[in-house]
Amino acid sequence: MLLQVTETEEADRVVLLARRFDASVAEEFKRQALALAGRGRRMELDLGGVEFIDSSALGALVAVLKAIGDPGRLVLLRPTRQVRKVFDLTRLTSVFRIVDDQSAG
């Protein structure tokens, strides 16, 4: 299982279960996340278990954000050190809404 989804009143809370969010899982993530995005609900994606992210995964996240169409409706939660660094390097921090504290989603 790649995504663990819990529905709350406000959003779909999605935990990404891959320790490595890389090219080997990016396509499958994109397929599942786009299907979720089609439901039209706000999505909170918990990245707290992701130790490593690569550019293929970034591309998949951008595709999902574009499908959702509103940066306020896709929130990335609890990025780890390496994930935060890759977002900083690609300046995608200026595009995605990123929240460090899980309770603040």
Add this chain to the structure above:
Amino acid sequence: MEAASGSPPGMQDRGGRPAGRTLIALDFSSDLAEVGPAIEALCTRLRADRGPGLPLDCLDRVAIAVTEAVNNVIEHAYAGRRGRPVRIGATIRGASLVVAVLDQGVAPPASLVLRGTHGPVGDDDRPRALSSLSEGGYGWSLIRQTADAVSIARIEGWTVLTLEFDLDG
């Protein structure tokens, strides 16, 4: 994945520089599922060799750059075909780590490797229109930002991408 035998091209002494000390040599096939284990083997070996003095930032930069380089080999040089040879050779030279990534596929244009453009988002922090965002093209930008030096050569039928990292951070 197996330890590479012999010395693949691009890892020998060149240009009168010290040849350095081999840290690890890995042979695997062009399958995206092989990339993670290879990168983790490299990082584990590097951490064991350098001890706790190795900055985490340095380890992150090595993992990012080498992952992107190997992804490019599989997705572009080999156009997604599986079962083709990929080699990673890592050498310590003084205070630097030199990682050679080798393949027998189609070499990327040198201009893309050495210059290219900024990342798809741009070079400042202005908010972007979602529609202008690219879903790809982040790889080379990340490599150039995380490696201290990048070069590419074609040697004996292999494309050799060489990434250098300053281990002192």
